[in-house]
Amino acid sequence: GAVLAVRDVEKTYASGTRALRGVSMRVLPGTVHGLIGANGAGKSTLIKILSGWQQASTGTVEWKDQPVDWSHPRQALAAGMAAVHQHTPLVDAMSVVENVFLGRRETRRWDAAARRAELLALCDRIGYELEPHQAVAELSVGARQMVAILQALARNPDVVLLDEPTAALSPAEREVLFRSIRRLRDAGTTVVYTSHFLDEVVELTDHLTVLRDGLVVVDAPTADVTVDS
Ligand code: ADP
Numbered sequence: 001g002a003v004l005a006v007r008d009v010e011k012t013y014a015s016g017t018r019a020l021r022g023v024s025m026r027v028l029p030g031t032v033h034g035l036i037g038a039n040g041a042g043k044s045t046l047i048k049i050l051s052g053w054q055q056a057s058t059g060t061v062e063w064k065d066q067p068v069d070w071s072h073p074r075q076a077l078a079a080g081m082a083a084v085h086q087h088t089p090l091v092d093a094m095s096v097v098e099n100v101f102l103g104r105r106e107t108r109r110w111d112a113a114a115r116r117a118e119l120l121a122l123c124d125r126i127g128y129e130l131e132p133h134q135a136v137a138e139l140s141v142g143a144r145q146m147v148a149i150l151q152a153l154a155r156n157p158d159v160v161l162l163d164e165p166t167a168a169l170s171p172a173e174r175e176v177l178f179r180s181i182r183r184l185r186d187a188g189t190t191v192v193y194t195s196h197f198l199d200e201v202v203e204l205t206d207h208l209t210v211l212r213d214g215l216v217v218v219d220a221p222t223a224d225v226t227v228d229s
């Protein structure tokens with residue numbers, strides 16, 4: 001079954017805007033699932049609902065075939081759903097390794113050697129090299145993005161939700177990111193990936209859900225989707 005699903009989700013904001021108008025979607029484990037739509041289509045609203053930042057007005061969210069009612073992002077994270085938002089805050093004055101493990105509840109005291117080894121193992125999983133003790137302030141935009149992704153992976157999630165991760169990247173950085181996402185997927189991590197560029201996700205994703213004005217207009221394996229150029 002699906003690792004994550006939404007069923008008949010509606011979201012009407014206090015302003016009266018119907019951001020989602022009966023959205024259903026199933027994310028299969030071990031896939032890269034693209035969530036596409038122009039500005040205003042409802043992507044952010046859906047992502048907030050999936051990651052516990054907001055609740056649907058009606059409809060259900062299912063995690064591993066069970067209805068869930070995440071009222072706080074902490075609950076989604078504890079279940080195994082980690083989101084990387086466009087502006088994931090990193091602490092510039094701290095090192096890569098400190099940022100990656102920032103906020104993770106530690107049961108034991110900080111063990112520098114163990115954390116460094118764990119970071120290098122995480123880097124290996126995505127095929128990306130970072131110097132653990134480098135200050136985050138010195139990193140490129142692309143490398144900072146990778147630190148944000150590693151911060152999510154440090155929670156050992158089943159699903160990683162990447163919200164417009166290429167928005168600030170150069171084409172070369174984008175290729176590096178795509179390679180990392182494929183590696184993650186091939187190792188069994190499910191990736192939900194949002195973008196407003198359809199062509200870019202056709203290259204990367206296994207399944208596409210396209211939103212327009214709060215409605216699902218395309219929901220199909222990427223191989224079955226024809227892109228007009
Ligand atoms: P709700 O309206 O369901 O309580 P939020 O608490 O997320 O939703 O929103 C708080 C307020 O933020 C909204 O009522 C609105 O005035 C404002 N707001 C935030 N983002 C937007 C947006 N993209 N368009 C319009 N208003 C927004």
Ligand code: ADP
Nearest residue numbers: 013015017019037038039040041042043044045
């Ligand atoms: P996208 O991420 O695809 O650009 P959004 O989910 O941000 O779409 O927005 C969908 C619709 O809901 C838009 O019309 C937007 O203005 C509105 N909206 C988003 N957030 C809020 C909010 N907090 N309060 C009121 N309206 C909102």
